[in-house]
Amino acid sequence: MFSNxxxxxxxxxxxxxxxLIAGAIIMLAFGYNPIEGYIALWNGAFGSSYFFGETVRQATPYILTGLSVAFAFRSGLFNIGAEGQVFVGWLAAVWIGSSLDAPMFIHLxxxxxxxxxxGAFWGFIPGLLKATKGVHEVIITIMMNYIALHFSNYMIRYVLTDGSDTTDRVLPSASLASEWLLEITSFSRxxxxxxxxLFAAVVVWFLLEKTTxxxxxxxxxxxxxxxxYAGMNVKKNIILSMVIAxxxxxxxxxxxxxxxFGYMPTHSAFTNLGFDxxxxxxxxxxxxxxxxIAAFLFGVLKIGALNMPTAAGVPSELVEIVTALIIFFVASSYMIRWILLRFKKEEK
Structure with missing residues (x-):
């Protein structure tokens, strides 16, 4: 038996x-060459400095939203509200970044x-309701996703601007963009x-694994x-988990x-950063x-897919199918583990 x-x-x-194997079978079934498709996928993610820069750019928010969901999972909570927390975090960052004039070491x-x-405040609300009223966090966070979507649109149109569908651009002192990165990645984003x-990932690892x-x-x-029963404050930890997530x-x-982007537009639908x-x-x-690692894989799939229709004639929708199949097999793995554990118990 494998160790955990x-x-x-x-x-x-x-x-x-x-x-990937299942995706290749599907490509063959629809008359596409899976080898050419996956070569195009690879080249679309790593074939040039521009594509590499875009892959890293795509993976960056995935790392943070993935950590958000994973942190809540480790605390026994299901944070479906990462999407709404992305919206309010985006709004707050652009608001402060475009309205405050200060040196970069203060502004950024x-x-x-x-x-x-x-984002912490948006997580605090479902955490508080879960801890004090027993309201399931999935229900609250789903509803708060829609509140965040429409609240941010209202703030952009009627508070941050005079009816515009986009905010002002953040000032250079609050921007994460870099001329040097633009040059070495052929003007990727x-x-x-x-x-x-990456620093957040280290902090999350240290917090969960090395602290009381x-x-x-x-x-x-x-x-x-x-x-x-052991004397821990369960309510406090539930709220703390959702706040950090x-x-x-x-x-x-x-x-x-x-x-x-350097600004925030209004949205008619979700970004899917939180759901992904x-x-x-x-x-x-x-x-x-x-x-x-998983965030970089999703970045590769998302960016590499853009090259598949032009380089191999494979519809980019097939990459979404491959992604869904990967998640399916991950979910199935827990069933396999359960079966193996049952066999182990029967042997004893």
Whole structure:
């Protein structure tokens, strides 16, 4: 039998391979060459400095939203609200970034803190309702996604501007974009936010694995009743988990506002950054390192797919099918693990 650690490493790798194989079979079934399709996918993600920069740029918010969902998972909570937390974090970052005039060493940290606090507040509400009233966090966070979408649109049109559908651009002192990165990546939209995302992953790993607070959060996630019996404050840890998860997703929104776009437009639909974060966290095994790797995989799939129609004639929708198949096999792996454990018990 595999150890838990080895199992957690092998499962995502096998799931990705099975997803790619299933995707190849689907391509063949529809008359496309899977080898040419995957070569086009690879070249579309890494074939030039521009594509590489875009892949890193796409992965950056995925790291943060994936960490948000994974952190809540480890605490026994399902944060479906990362999408709404992205919206309010994006809005707060652009608001502070475009309205405050200060040196970069003050302005940029303030925008990031503002985005994290906005996301944290959006996570605090479902956390408080869950802890005090027992309201399921999935229901509240789903509803708050829609509130965040329409609230941000209202703020853009009637508070930050006079009826415009986009905010002003953030000032250079609050921007994560870099002329140097633009030059070395052939004017891709890659920005310094990747360093913030990687630093956040290290912080999440350290908090969960090396601190007393992280132990309590994980303990509450495993068994809240036993944790309460052991003297832990379950309500406090539920709220703290959602606050931290919200802050991470809020920073994911800041990556779009301060780096990718430099402003915030109104939206008629969701960005899917938060929803994709659920898949990233699942594929990454709800671990910090696994989430980073999974985020880069999703970045490769999203950006590489853009090259498949032109280079190989394969519809980009097939990449979405491959992504869905990968998640399917990840979910199925838990069924396989359950079956193996049953066999192990029967042998005893």
């Amino acid at each position: 650690r080895l199992f957690n490493v092998l499962v995502p790798i096998i799931s990705v391979l099975l997803g 940290p303030l925008t990031l803190i503002g985005a994290a606090l906005a 890659m920005h310094w936010g990747i360093l913030i995302a 607070a992280g132990y309590e959060l994980r303990s509450v996630g495993y068994n809240p009743h036993a944790s309460r 919200g802050a991470l997703a809020g920073l994911g929104g800041a990556m779009a506002g301060l780096g990718t 974060g659920i898949a990233v966290a699942l594929l990454g095994g709800n671990a910090a390192l696994g989430t980073v």
